[in-house]
Amino acid sequence: MMYSSLIRPLLFKLPAEDAHNVALNGMKLAARSGLATGLLRAAVGAVPSAPVTAMGLTFKHPLGLAAGMDKNAVALRAWEALGFSHVEIGTVTPRPQPGNPKPRMFRLPEDGALINRMGFNNGGAEAAAARIKASKHRDLLVGGNIGRNKTTTNEHAVDDYLAALNAIYSCVDYLAVNVSSPNTPGLRDLQSEASMRELLTAVAREARRLGGKPVAVKIDPDSTRDHVQRTASLAVECGLQGIIATNTTVGRAGLQTPQSAVEAMGAGGLSGAPLTRRSTEVIGWVREAVGTDASVIGVGGVRSAQDVIDKRNAGADLVQVYSGFVYAGPAMVRELSPAWTA
Ligand SMILES: Cc1cc2nc3c(=O)[nH]c(=O)nc-3n(C[C@H](O)[C@H](O)[C@H](O)COP(=O)(O)O)c2cc1C
Structure with a gap:
């Protein structure tokens, strides 16, 4: 209640990325203190568990925080206090990079949506690894979402993925290979069959060599059913344990926000409510x-317990959220918990 009546209106007065940074800094501060995380936990209330096994790991319930919210792993204990079963940090790249010029993140409140073209702004895989190692979370699984640097060509992309994997391997529970962000030029070309086979084979082999932690690939929502299904089968053939569906869409269909305002925001990935149905459809194809x-x-447009149920019915073992959390606020995990206790 306090979020929607007080905190969100204040945050939404700021440009979207500034609001994100204010909120994330608050979470980062909270994560540093046992007292603050205790207060957060008490304010949000207990989140019932209903263990789920996925990728060979046991999650306390299905709902996690999607990649991109805490790219640099600065607030793990705070996400744990809010009740998430897992957080996917990243996308991290081997070398730190600033991402695209600002503004690069926009709200579409009439659509319960966001558009972003952040471009993998992150402090680098090694820095994230050091933070995860120093974090005192105990009851939270951490996924490491990896990508290539903007300045690395697709020809050398495998080297970047392996470097990022090596940097974070020891401190994450699973790896996620991001080939589906629309905001790194050429990245989605890695979803062609030949590139995908080379990349996923190399990543799976490296993960096995390092000890066998599970690897998932994150796909886009803009491909045909045939392409989605061939990618999913290829991932299994290459030895991966998971498929994350989906990333943001480059589509702009069916929005309530005036077209001129959407066009003024420019290029980027659309997330939130307009993605709900499409991502659920893609989940079904993958399953x-x-x-x-x-x-x-x-993942894609989860805002309510029913959205979680729909995605699970379509075949998802786990469900993640990003944009819905921006609109619904910190009590979201508890509010959605009827999805796994009913
Ligand atoms: C501002 C922003 C940044 C994101 N950054 C990443 C990222 O770095 N890596 C990634 O795999 N997905 C990233 N995503 C995509 C989300 O993880 C998720 O797949 C997508 O937003 C759909 O879920 P949602 O509708 O719940 O937001 C980002 C999304 C947003 C809105």
């Missing part, structure tokens, strides 16, 4: 393709 050979992590 149909992989059967029981891989876990499916559903």
Whole structure:
């Protein structure tokens, strides 16, 4: 209540990325103090558990925080206090990079949506690894979402993914290979069959060499059913344990926000409510393709307990949220928990 009546209106007075930074800094401060995380936990209330096994790991319930919210792993204990079962940090790249020029993040309140073209702004995989190691979280699984630097060509992309993987491997529970961000020029070209086979084979082999932690690939919502299903089957063939569906869309169909305002925001990935149905459809395609050979992590436009249920019914083992959390606020995990206790 306090979020929607007081905190959100204040945050929404700021440009979207500034509001994100204010909120994330608050979470970062809270994460540093046992007292503050205790207060957060008490304010949000207890989140019931209902263990889920996915990618060979046991999650206390299905809901996690999607990649991009805490790219640099600065607030793990605070996410734990809010009740998330897991957080996917990143996307991290081997070398730190500033991302695209600002402004690069926009709100579409009439649509419950966001558009972003952040471009993998992050402090580098090693810095994130050091923070995860220093964090005192105990009851939270951490995924490490990895990508390539903007200045690395696709020809050398595998080297970047392996470097990022090596930097974070020891301190994460699973790895996520991001080939689906629309904001790094050429990145989605890595979803072609030949590039995908080379990349996923190399990443899976490296993860096995380092000890066998599970690896998932994150796909886009803009591909055809045929392409989605071939990608999902290829991931299984290459030895991956999970498919994350989906990243943001480059589509702009069916928005309530005036077209001129949307056009003024420019290029980027659209997330939130306009993505809900499409991502659930893609989850269904993925599940149909992989059967029981891989876990499916559903993400895209989750705002309500029903959205979580729909994604699970479509075949998702785990569900993640980003944009819905911006609109719903810190009590979201508890509010959505009827999805796994009913
Ligand atoms: C501002 C912003 C930054 C994001 N950054 C990343 C990222 O670095 N890596 C990634 O795999 N996904 C990233 N995403 C995509 C989300 O993880 C998620 O797949 C997408 O937003 C759909 O979920 P949602 O509708 O709940 O937001 C980002 C999304 C937003 C809104």
